[in-house]
Amino acid sequence: MKHRSTKGQAYDLAMLDVRYTFADEQDKCAACHRVPWRTYGAEWFQLQTHHIVKQGRIHERCNLLRLCNRCHDLTELARIKRDDGTYWPYLKLAHCLTLKIESDLAYVDFERLEEIYRKRLPEALPVPEAFIAERGVGLGWYRRKAKQ
Numbered sequence: 001m002k003h004r005s006t007k008g009q010a011y012d013l014a015m016l017d018v019r020y021t022f023a024d025e026q027d028k029c030a031a032c033h034r035v036p037w038r039t040y041g042a043e044w045f046q047l048q049t050h051h052i053v054k055q056g057r058i059h060e061r062c063n064l065l066r067l068c069n070r071c072h073d074l075t076e077l078a079r080i081k082r083d084d085g086t087y088w089p090y091l092k093l094a095h096c097l098t099l100k101i102e103s104d105l106a107y108v109d110f111e112r113l114e115e116i117y118r119k120r121l122p123e124a125l126p127v128p129e130a131f132i133a134e135r136g137v138g139l140g141w142y143r144r145k146a147k148q
Contacts, residue, residue, distance in 0.1 A: 019059040026066035030103035032134040062109035094125035
């Protein structure tokens, strides 16, 4: 059964079910490992479902990645300042491929992603160091800061 979204796109309800099931199973951002709906300093984070390959916004598990709102914005080339005045690095398609391997290995299917993308995927790139460093911070950082 097809459902028409507010943007006029037709979605298969079974594919939407895949997307929502995936979202329920993922409990942290694949890039920075922040947990949703908790504060980190003065910021609130929520998880969003990112389509690794944008064409058609295909809701297949191999094409989905859970990211916090900040990291999701970085895949859309938003310029976001860090506390030290520098900018967060962008998360490119090649980084998202690595994040998919790290966070949802059982559902990695690069051949299917290339079919959706209609061209060869780039080689997966290591996750930028800024995100790796952020992974160790988590709520422990917030609790330490709150005690000060």
